[in-house]
Amino acid sequence: MQPFTTPAFLKSASAFDDQTAALGEVRPHPTEESLLQLGHALMTELLDVIADTALEDYQTILGEALIGAFHSAAGRIERDADRARDTMRALDRDFDGSEAADVELQEATAKARAGDAAARATELIRDAAAHGWTVSTGEVWTAWRGSRRGGYLTAAQLEAKHAIRSIRARKSGEADPGGPVIAFRGAPSADTAEDAGRIFDALNWALAQWPDMALATTGAKGSEKLAIKWSQQKGVKLILARADFDAHGKAAPFRANDDLIALEPACCLTLAHSLDQGRCAGGRPFGPAMNLGQKAIEHGVRHVAIRVRSA
Incomplete structure (x- = not known):
């Protein structure tokens, strides 16, 4: 195992430490660095x-x-914080100006903020464990899936409103790709060094064309895992359109393509078979990758097929 150093994509200028310091808790929170070390x-x-x-x-x-356990825990904690925010909204809506209502609103606000900090702490442990997993194995882990009385607002109401606006903005930012989407589908067998080089070349080209791009893929093994690894190295936002085999059976990989097209990508990149001569000889092209290319053309989306580097 390599000694641990905080990867650049996990660093956030001590944003977590600033977040927890602002809570005013009597008991201190672990530092961001200690949580990364733990993961x-x-x-x-x-x-x-x-x-x-x-x-x-x-x-x-x-x-x-192991990674999934922390991912699940973060989700559970965040749901608790969301329930506290629901309480905040209800208290804010029915606020009657009394001291008791003000105290109750402050407590709900504090619980929501504490939950946000706990969820972020759990995510830091998860992300550090996932980074260690990638460094050690080369594999990339991805997650599966009323009226008011009075004419003034108290400090607690102002804080609650700010917290609600902040969480809405944050969640909206997470759901919104924030820039042009580049879709990629590739053959599971296209995972050789030659394939990786050309996939990275294509994605680097896309990043140069659309610097604020988000990468969309299904997360399938082989070439799409290589693309995910590239996105993590480059700090590019990742959108996963997973194939739902339980719901769609054998059609799932093609239904996932419909989801990719629904993202209105600026460009679709495909790699239908390995570029390694020994790997692709006699093999059939990967149908879902070819299907995405066809759908892109049908919808007027630019399609670029990744090919062997010209001499």
Whole structure:
């Protein structure tokens, strides 16, 4: 295992430390750096213990389960914070100007803010564990899935309104790609060094054309995992349109293409088969990648097929 250093894409100029300091808690929160160290240490310990043992065959399941546990916990904490925000809205709507109502509103606001901090702390542990997983294995983890009385506002009401506006803005920002979408679909077998080089070339070209781009893919194994790794290295926002096999069966990869097209991409990149001669000889092109290219043309979206580098 490599010694832990905070990766650039996880650093946030101590935004978490600033966030927790503003809460005014009697008990201090762990620092951002200590949470990142914890996530890395947990993954390091897991991989070190199972290395060269019979459990090594199940390394992927165990590693992803560890990361997924923190992802699930962050979601549960965030849902609790959302319920506190619902309470804030109800209290703000029915505020009667009394001291008791003011105290209750302050408590709901504090609970929501504390929940946001706890969710962020859990996400930091998750992201550090996921980074350690990628560094050690080369695999990229991705998540699956009333009237008021009186003519003035108290300090608690102002803070509650600000908190509500902030969370709406934050969640809107997370849901909004924030820039042009570049869609990519590639063959699972296209995961050789030659494939990776050309995929990265294509994505670097797209980033030069659309500097504020977001990358959209289904997260399938092989070439799409390589594209996800590129997005993490470049700090490019990632949008996952996962194939839902439970709902759509064999048609799921093609229904996922419909989701990609619905994002109104500026360009669709496809790699229908490996560019490695030994890997693609006699093999059939990857149907879902070809289908995305066809859908792009039908919808008037620019389509670029990734090919072997010209001599």
